[in-house]
Amino acid sequence: MRILVQGCRQALSLLLAGDPEIWEITCRxxxxxxxxxxxxxxxxxxxxxxxxxxPFRARPLVVSWANAGMGLPPVVVxxxxxxxxxxxxxxxxxxxxxxxxxxxxxxxxxATPLVxxxxxxxxxxxxxxxxxxxxALGASPVQxxxxxxxxxxxxxxAAVMAGFGAVVSEVGASMxxxxxxxxxxxxxxxxxxxxxxxxxxxxxIALSFILLVLAWGITFLLTVLQxxxxxx
Amino acid sequence: xxITRSRQLELLALLFVLVVLGAACRTQDEVLLATTTSVHxxxxxxxxxPRFEARTGYRVKPLVVGxxxxxxxxxxxxVDVVITxxxxxxxxxxxxxxxxxxxxxxxxxxxxxxxxxxxxxxRGLSDPxxxxxRIAAAGAIFLSRGDSSGTHVKEMELWKAAGxxxxxxxxxxxxxxxxxxxxxxxxxxxYTLADWGTFLALRHQLRLEPFVRGGSMLVNPxxxxxxxxxxxxxxxxxxxxxxxxxxxxxxxxxxxARFGTxxYGExxxxxxxxxxxxxxxxxxx
Numbered sequence: 001m002r003i004l005v006q007g008c009r010q011a012l013s014l015l016l017a018g019d020p021e022i023w024e025i026t027c028r029x030x031x032x033x034x035x036x037x038x039x040x041x042x043x044x045x046x047x048x049x050x051x052x053x054x055p056f057r058a059r060p061l062v063v064s065w066a067n068a069g070m071g072l073p074p075v076v077v078x079x080x081x082x083x084x085x086x087x088x089x090x091x092x093x094x095x096x097x098x099x100x101x102x103x104x105x106x107x108x109x110x111a112t113p114l115v116x117x118x119x120x121x122x123x124x125x126x127x128x129x130x131x132x133x134x135x136a137l138g139a140s141p142v143q144x145x146x147x148x149x150x151x152x153x154x155x156x157x158a159a160v161m162a163g164f165g166a167v168v169s170e171v172g173a174s175m176x177x178x179x180x181x182x183x184x185x186x187x188x189x190x191x192x193x194x195x196x197x198x199x200x201x202x203x204x205i206a207l208s209f210i211l212l213v214l215a216w217g218i219t220f221l222l223t224v225l226q227x228x229x230x231x232x
Numbered sequence: 233x234x235i236t237r238s239r240q241l242e243l244l245a246l247l248f249v250l251v252v253l254g255a256a257c258r259t260q261d262e263v264l265l266a267t268t269t270s271v272h273x274x275x276x277x278x279x280x281x282p283r284f285e286a287r288t289g290y291r292v293k294p295l296v297v298g299x300x301x302x303x304x305x306x307x308x309x310x311v312d313v314v315i316t317x318x319x320x321x322x323x324x325x326x327x328x329x330x331x332x333x334x335x336x337x338x339x340x341x342x343x344x345x346x347x348x349x350x351x352x353x354x355r356g357l358s359d360p361x362x363x364x365x366r367i368a369a370a371g372a373i374f375l376s377r378g379d380s381s382g383t384h385v386k387e388m389e390l391w392k393a394a395g396x397x398x399x400x401x402x403x404x405x406x407x408x409x410x411x412x413x414x415x416x417x418x419x420x421x422x423y424t425l426a427d428w429g430t431f432l433a434l435r436h437q438l439r440l441e442p443f444v445r446g447g448s449m450l451v452n453p454x455x456x457x458x459x460x461x462x463x464x465x466x467x468x469x470x471x472x473x474x475x476x477x478x479x480x481x482x483x484x485x486x487x488x489a490r491f492g493t494x495x496y497g498e499x500x501x502x503x504x505x506x507x508x509x510x511x512x513x514x515x516x517x
Binding site: 098 | 294295309310409412415433464467
């Protein structure tokens with residue numbers, strides 16, 4: 001009990017003092033997980049579109065992959081991305097392992113099925129009639145896509161939030177492909193693990209606060225974006 | 233209008249990725265160092281590496297893993313330098329030509345820890361083998377690292393020397409690092425083997441007492457090794473050689489000698505550049 005109270009107090013003072021390293025780790029966390037989420041949207045959203053709009057023979061298979069991929073364990077992703085990026089692995093030439101880029105890639109792999117599966121579900125909800133209606137009103141294909149995105153924006157933003165939430169909070173893959181290198185690949189989750197193992201519970205508690213606030217803050221922004229036209 | 237906005241968003245996202253890519257792709261002067269938690273967690277590397285970087289211009293990326301994993305990474309040429317405390321496996325890598333240099337950097341001792349009640353009655357013993365035998369006979373809980381780390385390898389050596397094959401409900405494996413294992417042992421009231429440095433650093437948080445410490449059987453030598461650049465073309469051999477040389481330098485050895493005295497009242501490691509393992513085990517406390 002004592003450690004809890006003491007930890008929280010010290011955590012607060014660490015936060016208020018604006019420790020430069022903690023600040024740096026926080027910024028890196030946003031950059032890495034933000035990039036990974038952006039990447040997963042670039043891949044996952046078109047994929048979700050395709051799955052929702054285009055019937056093709058392998059569709060049930062791909063849909064089941066996307067749905068199962070929502071539960072992809074981060075450590076498994078970390079292991080496989082590591083295998084790919086090792087110096088003597090297939091992509092070893094790029095020298096990406098233990099860099100933030102490797103973390104972005106691994107996290108994007110984790111988030112993409114989430115974005116794809118959830119955006120597919122959201123778009124399917126619109127149904128065939130909305131699509132036909134849009135086309136009947138004379139929309140060009142690009143306009144049609146944009147209108148569909150607008151119509152399904154609640155679900156699509158929910159998909160983005162789920163993707164970001166998944167990657168900002170995962171530790172296994174980031175640890176494995178990033179290596180938790182100080183000043184280079186250390187993010188909030190890996191730093192928390194390290195501080196706990198070093199017995200610095202106060203710092204770990206401070207980091208966990210930041211992580212919670214960060215995850216909530218970004219989700220809050222997205223929620224505002226999602227709900228801003230709700231009253232209409 | 234809305235379409236251009238989505239384009240802008242996509243561009244922004246791409247830019248984001250590119251910035252991160254660009255920031256990460258300066259890899260030529262990097263030295264990848266795999267090392268054990270005991271060297272890193274107390275903060276020794278944070279003292280040593282900036283000095284090396286300032287002196288040579290290399291940038292060191294330390295990967296903190298157990299000795300077993302560090303050596304496995306070295307064996308595949310995935311890292312440039314390793315600092316480990318697992319002498320048998322290190323010698324094997326040297327013989328196989330995976331590493332080209334192997335030098336003693338520093339040492340400390342392993343210590344057998346346990347709950348203050350001491351259910352196996354090992355207090356006051358000086359022979360770790362006898363202590364291990366008593367723990368096994370009493371069926372007192374012993375927490376093993378179980379992760380092929382240097383400490384785990386040492387522990388297996390000691391069980392073997394004691395003539396006990398540890399198995400049963402009393403023998404448990406944590407599968408975690410040293411700090412975490414100490415905490416679990418403390419909570420469970422278990423015996424465990426640890427390096428003196430990590431124990432010292434965490435001592436005030438633990439309900440564990442040091443029972444058997446020092447002696448030639450419990451010497452804990454740390455060696456630095458450079459991975460063979462002739463064998464692995466992607467290894468940064470020059471950077472590795474520079475780092476090895478630095479760790480053996482007077483400057484680095486002096487840092488090691490005083491590291492921890494202010495915070496823990498005694499140094500966590502004893503510098504040992506130039507010594508051999510035989511000299512260590514002969515002259516151990």
